[in-house]
Amino acid sequence: MSTIQANAASDYATVVRERHSVRHYDPSAKISESEIVEILKEASLAPSSSNTQTWRFLVVNDDATKRKLHPIANNQQQVLDASATIIVLGDLEGYKEIGRINEDAVRKGYMPEDFAKQFTENSLKLYSGLTPEKMKSIVHKDGGLVSMLVMLSAKARGYDTVPMGGYNEQKLIEAFRIPENLVPIMLISIGKAAVPGRLTARLPIEDIVSWNELK
Amino acid sequence: MSTIQANAASDYATVVRERHSVRHYDPSAKISESEIVEILKEASLAPSSSNTQTWRFLVVNDDATKRKLHPIANNQQQVLDASATIIVLGDLEGYKEIGRINEDAVRKGYMPEDFAKQFTENSLKLYSGLTPEKMKSIVHKDGGLVSMLVMLSAKARGYDTVPMGGYNEQKLIEAFRIPENLVPIMLISIGKAAVPGRLTARLPIEDIVSWNELK
Numbered sequence: 253m254s255t256i257q258a259n260a261a262s263d264y265a266t267v268v269r270e271r272h273s274v275r276h277y278d279p280s281a282k283i284s285e286s287e288i289v290e291i292l293k294e295a296s297l298a299p300s301s302s303n304t305q306t307w308r309f310l311v312v313n314d315d316a317t318k319r320k321l322h323p324i325a326n327n328q329q330q331v332l333d334a335s336a337t338i339i340v341l342g343d344l345e346g347y348k349e350i351g352r353i354n355e356d357a358v359r360k361g362y363m364p365e366d367f368a369k370q371f372t373e374n375s376l377k378l379y380s381g382l383t384p385e386k387m388k389s390i391v392h393k394d395g396g397l398v399s400m401l402v403m404l405s406a407k408a409r410g411y412d413t414v415p416m417g418g419y420n421e422q423k424l425i426e427a428f429r430i431p432e433n434l435v436p437i438m439l440i441s442i443g444k445a446a447v448p449g450r451l452t453a454r455l456p457i458e459d460i461v462s463w464n465e466l467k
Numbered sequence: 468m469s470t471i472q473a474n475a476a477s478d479y480a481t482v483v484r485e486r487h488s489v490r491h492y493d494p495s496a497k498i499s500e501s502e503i504v505e506i507l508k509e510a511s512l513a514p515s516s517s518n519t520q521t522w523r524f525l526v527v528n529d530d531a532t533k534r535k536l537h538p539i540a541n542n543q544q545q546v547l548d549a550s551a552t553i554i555v556l557g558d559l560e561g562y563k564e565i566g567r568i569n570e571d572a573v574r575k576g577y578m579p580e581d582f583a584k585q586f587t588e589n590s591l592k593l594y595s596g597l598t599p600e601k602m603k604s605i606v607h608k609d610g611g612l613v614s615m616l617v618m619l620s621a622k623a624r625g626y627d628t629v630p631m632g633g634y635n636e637q638k639l640i641e642a643f644r645i646p647e648n649l650v651p652i653m654l655i656s657i658g659k660a661a662v663p664g665r666l667t668a669r670l671p672i673e674d675i676v677s678w679n680e681l682k
Contacts (some may be wrong), residue, residue, distance in 0.1 A: 264479045264623040268512055285678070294674045297483055298615060301632050303667050309676045317679040349670060356668040363665065383598075390632065392604050393652060396611015397630075400513060401483065404619075406530075408479040416514050417605065426676045429681060435610060450578065452518050454572040455483065455564060457508045463500070464532040466644060 260410030267408045272449025277333040281444035283411060285313070287334060288442070291409065295401035300394040302375045303353060306346030307391075307398040308434060310339040320427055325419040325439055334443035335411075339424070340399050341434040342391025347379035387436060395437030402440055412445040417427035474624035482623050487664025489632055492548040496659035498626060500528070503551060503657070506624065510616035515609040517590045518568060521561030522606075522613040523649060525554040540634040540654055549658035550626075554639070555614050556649040557606025557645035562594035603650060610652030617655055627660040 261267050273379075292309050312321050313336035317411055318349070321339075322331045331337050351362065351372045390458040403413045416439040475480050481567050515521065527536050528551035536554075537546045564586045572578040578586075590659050594602070618628045631654040639651055 260583075262479055262620065263475065264482045265476055265509070266645070267479045268509060268620070271514075273514055289672055289676065292479070292676055296669050299486075299488055299618070299630050305670050305675070308673065310681055311676060311678050314679050351669050353670060357666075358668070360668055362667060368562070389602070390606050392607035393611040393614070393632075395530070397606040397615045399608070399613045400615035403477065403514070405483070415514050417608075431681075432601070434491065434681075448520060451572075452577060452659065453568050453575055454508075454511050455520050455568060457511065459503055460511070460520070460522065461507055461526060463526050464529050466525055466646075466649075 256373040260408065262408060264282060271403055271407045271413070272451065274445040274449040275328070275329055276445065276447035277335070277412070277441070277443035277462070278446045279333040280337060283335040283442065284300055287409065288313070288338075291402060291405045291442075292338075294405040295398050298394070298398040298401045300397065301390045302321040302350065302371075302379075302392075303348070303400065304347045304350055304375070304379070306343045306394055307437070308341040308343050308346075310341060312318070312337045321384065324423045324427055328416065328418070330443075331415055331439075334441035334445070336443070337439050337441045338402060339436040339439055340395055340402070341430065342388075342395045342437050343423050343434055344387050344391060345433040347375065350375045350379075354432055362423075383386070387415055391435060392437065399440060402442075406442050410444075411437065411442055412447075412449065413440050413442045417441050437450060474511055475623065475624060476674075478502050479663070482619055482680075486618055486628070487666065488629040490543070490545050490629055490655070491660065491662035492545055492550070492627075492658035493661045494548040496550055498550040498657065500526040502624065503528070506617060506620045506657075509620040510613050512610040513609070513616045515612065516605045517562070517565065517586075517594075518563055519562045519594070519609075520568065520591070521558045521609055522652070523556040523558050523561075525556060525643060527552045527554065538641075539642055540631060540637045541552040541556045543633070544632065545656040546654075548661070549656035551657050553617060553655045553657065554643065555610055555617070555652040555655060556645065557610045557652050558649055559599070559602050559606060560648040561606070562590065562648060565590045565594075569592050569668075571664075586678075595617075607652060614653055614655060626657055627664065628657045629664075630655050
């Protein structure tokens with residue numbers, strides 16, 4: 253599939269400008285699992301609240317599972333035709349990994365041990381005391397950060413994506429036995445475009461930016 | 468300030484790897500308003516729910532306003548020393564701009580007129596019927612998408628950033644007279660690093676990725 257690589261752009265300004273939501277995919281183009289892992293690994297370089305990395309990825313790339321997801325995702329054709337659809341999830345209990353994350357940072361020499369211990373202790377106290385609503389807002393925002401990188405990291409490799417919020421959340425949770433601690437963030441189909449994405453308009457920048465006080 | 472440009476990386480893989488949260492800034496380095504606008508314009512190329520672009524940016528870059536924000540942002544020094552801190556907001560009523568956005572897309576030849584009319588009508592019906600909780604989750608996720616691009620677009624120009632969730636939301640709303648339709652997403656300080664950001668550890672990728680069914 254050399255044509256895929258031919259479309260790859262490596263310059264940041266190009267990647268961000270050439271990313272468009274693509275809804276028509278070449279069903280014969282398969283992205284290898286190892287390449288999907290590379291994309292998700294790169295995306296996980298996103299920042300997150302206290303570096304808790306609450307994002308989780310359920311990758312749907314076998315035909316039977318695509319067919320299971322298709323009606324749940326409002327019968328959108330890209331779920332069947334794209335190489336994979338990534339169900340991005342946010343773990344409301346993901347903050348509990350903070351000790352393991354900080355210990356790893358100490359081992360790698362990124363963080364002094366005393367600092368790590370205190371940081372872990374403070375974080376566990378902080379996050380365990382949050383309301384479910386506040387915790388949800390954190391995993392939603394951090395889920396947005398990582399999802400943006402999934403799309404760019406795909407584009408930088410010559411693939412296209414489309415983020416989807418249009419799906420039946422309750423049916424998704426039931427069909428994929430998603431436990432209560434995991435909340436769906438969005439679906440992202442990824443594959444090789446059969447038809448380029450439509451260009452889209454943007455609000456005038458002066459209408460959305462204020463300086464020092466709200467207009 | 469040619470040293471700033473000397474640190475600029477343009478390759479996507481480099482930009483994403485060299486972005487680290489920076490908390491110590493050179494207080495003498497100022498980013499021009501036109502360059503901040505360029506960064507926000509590029510960031511606004513992020514995708515969003517039905518392309519509603521509900522993100523709004525309140526840029527704090529004058530000294531008096533930085534001093535006002537500083538205690539609200541838990542006295543974090545970067546608010547004073549960075550060139551600017553961007554208060555990223557999500558507009559719960561931002562979907563009402565969809566007609567204007569789609570009309571612009573028609574004018575630019577991106578969308579057929581009939582399609583645009585139908586799309587606008589459907590979107591207005593859909594979004595006006597959502598619960599406040601659902602609408603909030605959409606602006607949080609879309610706010611996460613755009614915030615990721617703000618940080619990368621800054622890095623690609625040789626600047627550093629730090630996203631902050633640690634601030635007093637109620638005091639922020641009062642001090643900046645943020646109306647009810649705008650919800651704070653996060654603060655992002657942007658400037659020239661005085662001390663490089665700390666490296667951070669990531670969870671093993673196999674612990675956060677599942678294939679076709681949750682592990």
